[in-house]
Amino acid sequence: MIVYISNEVSPAHRHLKYRRLSDAKQKEVHEKFLQICDDPLLEDILQYLRLPSFDCSEYSDEEILLILQYMYLHFDFPVKYNINMTTLRNFLFQVYKNYNEVPFHNFRHSFCVTQMMYAMILKVDLSKLIDDLEILVLITSCICHDLDHPGYNNLYQVNARTELALRYNDISPLENHHCSVAFHILDLPDANIFENFSSDMFRTVREGIIRCILATDMARHNEILTQFRDAVTEGFDFKNQLHINLLCMILIKVADISNEARPMNVAEPWLDKLFKEFFTQSDTEKKEGLPVTPFMDRDKITKPSSQCSFIGYVLLPLFEALVQLFPELNEMIVYPVRYALDYYRKLNEAVKDEQRQQRKSVVTLDAQASTITSPSSPGVANSIQAQLEQGMLQQKSEEETSILSDEGGQSMVDLTEEEEEETKTEVAVSEKTLKFKISTERVDIKAEISNWFKLVEIRDLKKKVLKIFINFENVKLRSNKEMIKKKKKFYAWKPTHNSGVRSHPGSRKGSREKAQDFEITRAYRFDRTNRTSESGADKRSWSSSENTSSYEDKRSDNNSYEKRYHTCSPTTAIPEGSGEFPNALLSDKLKKLNEEAEQPKPQSSSTRSPDLKRFMNRVVRDFRGNKSKVANGVKNTEDSSSKSDSKCQTNANRSQHKEPKSPSWMSALLQNIKLRTASHETDSQ
Ligand SMILES: Nc1nc2c(ncn2[C@@H]2O[C@@H]3COP(=O)(O)O[C@H]3[C@H]2O)c(=O)[nH]1
Numbered sequence: 001m002i003v004y005i006s007n008e009v010s011p012a013h014r015h016l017k018y019r020r021l022s023d024a025k026q027k028e029v030h031e032k033f034l035q036i037c038d039d040p041l042l043e044d045i046l047q048y049l050r051l052p053s054f055d056c057s058e059y060s061d062e063e064i065l066l067i068l069q070y071m072y073l074h075f076d077f078p079v080k081y082n083i084n085m086t087t088l089r090n091f092l093f094q095v096y097k098n099y100n101e102v103p104f105h106n107f108r109h110s111f112c113v114t115q116m117m118y119a120m121i122l123k124v125d126l127s128k129l130i131d132d133l134e135i136l137v138l139i140t141s142c143i144c145h146d147l148d149h150p151g152y153n154n155l156y157q158v159n160a161r162t163e164l165a166l167r168y169n170d171i172s173p174l175e176n177h178h179c180s181v182a183f184h185i186l187d188l189p190d191a192n193i194f195e196n197f198s199s200d201m202f203r204t205v206r207e208g209i210i211r212c213i214l215a216t217d218m219a220r221h222n223e224i225l226t227q228f229r230d231a232v233t234e235g236f237d238f239k240n241q242l243h244i245n246l247l248c249m250i251l252i253k254v255a256d257i258s259n260e261a262r263p264m265n266v267a268e269p270w271l272d273k274l275f276k277e278f279f280t281q282s283d284t285e286k287k288e289g290l291p292v293t294p295f296m297d298r299d300k301i302t303k304p305s306s307q308c309s310f311i312g313y314v315l316l317p318l319f320e321a322l323v324q325l326f327p328e329l330n331e332m333i334v335y336p337v338r339y340a341l342d343y344y345r346k347l348n349e350a351v352k353d354e355q356r357q358q359r360k361s362v363v364t365l366d367a368q369a370s371t372i373t374s375p376s377s378p379g380v381a382n383s384i385q386a387q388l389e390q391g392m393l394q395q396k397s398e399e400e401t402s403i404l405s406d407e408g409g410q411s412m413v414d415l416t417e418e419e420e421e422e423t424k425t426e427v428a429v430s431e432k433t434l435k436f437k438i439s440t441e442r443v444d445i446k447a448e449i450s451n452w453f454k455l456v457e458i459r460d461l462k463k464k465v466l467k468i469f470i471n472f473e474n475v476k477l478r479s480n481k482e483m484i485k486k487k488k489k490f491y492a493w494k495p496t497h498n499s500g501v502r503s504h505p506g507s508r509k510g511s512r513e514k515a516q517d518f519e520i521t522r523a524y525r526f527d528r529t530n531r532t533s534e535s536g537a538d539k540r541s542w543s544s545s546e547n548t549s550s551y552e553d554k555r556s557d558n559n560s561y562e563k564r565y566h567t568c569s570p571t572t573a574i575p576e577g578s579g580e581f582p583n584a585l586l587s588d589k590l591k592k593l594n595e596e597a598e599q600p601k602p603q604s605s606s607t608r609s610p611d612l613k614r615f616m617n618r619v620v621r622d623f624r625g626n627k628s629k630v631a632n633g634v635k636n637t638e639d640s641s642s643k644s645d646s647k648c649q650t651n652a653n654r655s656q657h658k659e660p661k662s663p664s665w666m667s668a669l670l671q672n673i674k675l676r677t678a679s680h681e682t683d684s685q
Pocket residue numbers: 105153216217218256257258259260271274306307310426
């Protein structure tokens with residue numbers, strides 16, 4: 001009988017190909033199970049089964065199947081719910097078949113969880129508090145809760161975009177899959193233990209199983225725990241279905257992570273299996289270039305640091321919440337976990353000491369450094385663990401008394417920030433990484449998400465505005481500075497006093513920004529006038545030139561920030577062909593600017609903001625416009641000067657005169673320089 005599993009497509013399923021139970025093994029177990037399935041269990045085993053110290057490694061697979069069958073019989077489900085025994089055996093065998101041979105999340109793990117659930121149910125006598133159907137749901141959910149687990153958790157599924165993540169839209173992909181496989185098994189006619197259920201009963205059981213299995217996603221840990229705590233604080237009501245649902249979710253969660261409630265000799269091998277699976281995943285993530293799950297990274301965690309964190313932040317708070325409702329569970333699940341925490345704390349401290357020692361010896365024995373084990377190597381932890389175990393197991397009885405009496409004791413571990421970072425718990429990482437949470441009765445996820453989006457939008461908008469503002473400011477400041485520098489350098493320019501700030505039409509009093517712009521513009525004009533005047537030019541004739549009228553036009557026509565800004569931009573500040581050019585450096589600069597302006601600008605500059613781009617385009621346009629204006633200006637000046645007074649002509653004008661058909665501003669400029677250089681050479685000769 002083949003149960004729905006997709007083995008192709010996703011990397012996660014590719015891993016499965018090598019982890020499926022072999023057909024031979026399946027067949028062997030099936031046959032053996034059918035041989036022993038009518039055998040009664042010994043009374044010793046039945047008593048042992050009620051304890052967290054139960055060690056399933058003492059039993060074969062078929063014996064474990066037999067024990068599971070016994071649990072259904074213990075609660076009398078076959079009789080109460082008309083479950084056919086052959087169907088029950090088929091169901092259990094199908095479950096067995098659909099677990100993978102992965103280190104931790106395998107069939108035996110599902111048994112451990114079911115056994116802990118069974119033990120807790122009996123301990124608190126839950127049958128007297130809730131409906132039998134709920135007990136059936138709890139036991140069946142535990143058996144099915146990790147079906148077809150690939151050994152790679154949800155974070156991997158999402159990051160690797162596996163078939164499961166695609167199918168379940170990143171929402172608890174594994175738990176949804178476990179559930180789905182369970183109901184595919186139950187869909188097989190000869191394995192459907194609910195075949196004789198009314199549709200209402202089936203719906204109740206199906207809803208219950210789905211709820212319980214989905215609750216095992218650690219990304220929902222805090223959400224469920226908070227709701228359960230609230231229910232207990234408000235006054236837990238065993239007649240309230242919402243409270244019962246919460247209790248069932250908490251019970252399966254406790255059972256799922258209850259390994260540390262078992263004695264050290266039972267818990268330790270399971271922890272090693274868990275770490276084997278963790279490290280396999282993180283190694284794969286590294287190989288595949290995926291984000292490495294921090295609490296699984298062999299380079300970042302050690303067993304003690306991980307356990308301190310997991311027990312302190314996840315396990316104890318959960319167990320203590322359940323114990324609030326069922327104090328009788330204290331001894332069974334809380335005491336041993338406190339003991340385990342104390343053990344791992346000591347181990348952790350010892351590992352840290354050892355690491356410090358090693359670091360010291362690395363420094364002092366530099367030559368031997370290469371032979372010393374890496375401080376973070378698991379070898380250190382393991383050797384210390386072995387030493388500690390010996391000593392600690394001897395002290396166990398004394399210490400246990402003191403730890404166990406500390407009922408209100410500190411559950412949380414005192415971790416440094418660095419340690420917390422290293423051992424980030426599964427809950428914290430899953431909650432942060434997984435984008436979606438399934439809505440529950442009390443949490444308005446929608447509202448939370450929309451608030452979050454609002455915040456993001458506002459923050460981004462602020463960022464954008466700030467960026468544009470900074471861009472403008474930078475360009476403006478740069479241009480102003482450059483211009484002042486130029487003036488000082490080439491024209492020995494001195495700022496004018498009270499030069500026209502008041503006369504600037506539309507200028508706001510006290511607007512330093514505007515005043516500064518205007519000041520520079522005016523200063524430049526003043527400077528040019530002076531220079532022209534110095535060289536014998538008529539101020540009036542000069543100011544009637546194209547450039548001055550352009551300035552006047554701008555002054556009267558608009559005071560907008562950009563227009564004013566352009567008036568004094570470095571490009572418009574380039575001296576015209578009629579001006580004097582003191583040295584070749586300036587001509588080089590102008591040449592460069594000219595070349596830049598000639599070059600076609602890229603259509604889209606991804607790094608610039610649209611506003612800045614627009615502004616820069618306008619600067620370039622202005623520069624080109626100015627160039628042609630300057631070229632025209634040369635002509636105009638030439639015309640006007642030829643009309644008015646030939647004395648007003650500068651050397652450049654004269655040169656223009658000699659070559660009136662000069663095609664461009666640049667050639668006029670170069671011509672001018674050539675002439676000047678030639679005259680300089682002649683002078684020096
Ligand atoms: N570090 C640590 N993690 C655990 C322990 N027991 C359970 N977990 C984690 O808790 C998770 C519960 O859900 P899963 O079974 O998917 O995977 C489990 C492990 O990743 C434990 O003893 N130590």
